[in-house]
Amino acid sequence: MPRDKPKPQPRISLRERQISGGETGWSALQSITASEGFLAERVDWHSHEGVEVLMFLRGAAEYEFRGGRRLVLTGDHILIVPPGLRHRAARDVRSPTVHSSITIDLDGAARSGCPFTRAELDWLRTRLWGTRPEVRAMTPLLRRRARVLHRMIHQHPQHAPAPDEAAVLRLQIAGILIEAAKAGEGLSSGREAGLVTAAIAHLELHFDKPLQMDAVAETIGCSRSRFYAAFRRETGMSPNDWLLRLRVDKALALLAGDATPSVREIAHATGFSSHAYFCQVIRKYTGRSPGEHRTG
Known part of the structure; x- marks a missing residue:
């Protein structure tokens, strides 16, 4: 055979x-x-x-x-x-x-x-x-x-x-x-890993609101520079990049859902400062406009 x-x-x-x-x-x-x-x-x-x-x-x-x-x-x-x-x-x-x-x-x-x-x-x-x-x-x-x-x-x-x-x-x-x-010298301690976990929980809870990373660092109890360094080590991203990716994922889920909010409403609900910026970011990260995601 x-x-x-x-x-x-x-x-x-x-x-x-x-x-x-x-x-x-x-x-x-x-x-x-x-x-x-x-x-x-x-x-x-x-x-x-x-x-x-x-x-x-x-x-x-x-x-x-x-x-x-x-x-x-x-x-x-x-x-x-x-x-x-x-x-x-x-x-x-x-x-x-x-x-x-x-x-x-x-x-x-x-x-x-x-x-x-x-x-x-x-x-x-x-x-x-x-x-x-x-x-x-x-x-x-x-x-x-x-x-x-x-x-x-x-x-x-x-x-x-x-x-x-x-x-x-x-x-x-x-x-x-x-x-x-x-x-790798001076890598994050267990406490810094805990700070990042607390920061992520805060970002996930408030992603739909305007967020300043200085305020997030103050909320979790550390300096801005320490917060950024620890966040990068634990996630591979800056806090700003991580938050933007979270907002994109949330927006894509809404665009693919059965509900019928407008693109402007989705932009507002996911924390984007304007409709134009929302469209720019979605196209940058996915190669498609929000409307194209909605129509499949």
Whole structure:
């Protein structure tokens, strides 16, 4: 009997290149990828044996994690995903998206090709291996290194690389891991996570009213700068971006419902300052006008 043809795998990027750890000469590296024109909705639930460092250079996409937590990753930010945590890319928030990733087994990182001492690896583990996904802002040096790595991956030879090419790639990856770890120094405490939870509850309760973030910070009992930094670490977004996304979601639900409020009434009910601004935001986030959403 003829054998069934394998089903084609869905394309997840308009342009993607992946390098295995073996090609770099460092066996603990599980994969290194560079992607352009990312199609988030095509990435299904999965997990990695190692820590994943996902570096967004442009665009924005939403990620969902086991347990229901969601984070939006935007350009010039990184996402640290712990080993074994199931996750998926839920949707593009802003495109085109350009990103690179490094997945590494930090437990076995001392194997052949490792550029770090054991003490240095211990330092990396304490700053890259957590129990929750974390969003961190790129430092200027990390941003430059991430862009160089993205270019190097696409220029990597299809054949086995020469020793100098593999060595340069390993050192570039090592530099990125160091900078990603340093970007995590001084991460939010449990109290700051609680502040963000309180802020989100306040935003969800009052999204339909004019809100000033200085007043929200005062309501939850912290400074504006601390509020913004903690909110970004916990959600991947600024409080303003999070509130705008919430208002958009609420508006889209009303536009798709059976009730018949006017577009102006929906704009007012979801906290938008004007009908014109409402239409502008809905088109920016969805590519369609409010009227087009209403007619399906």
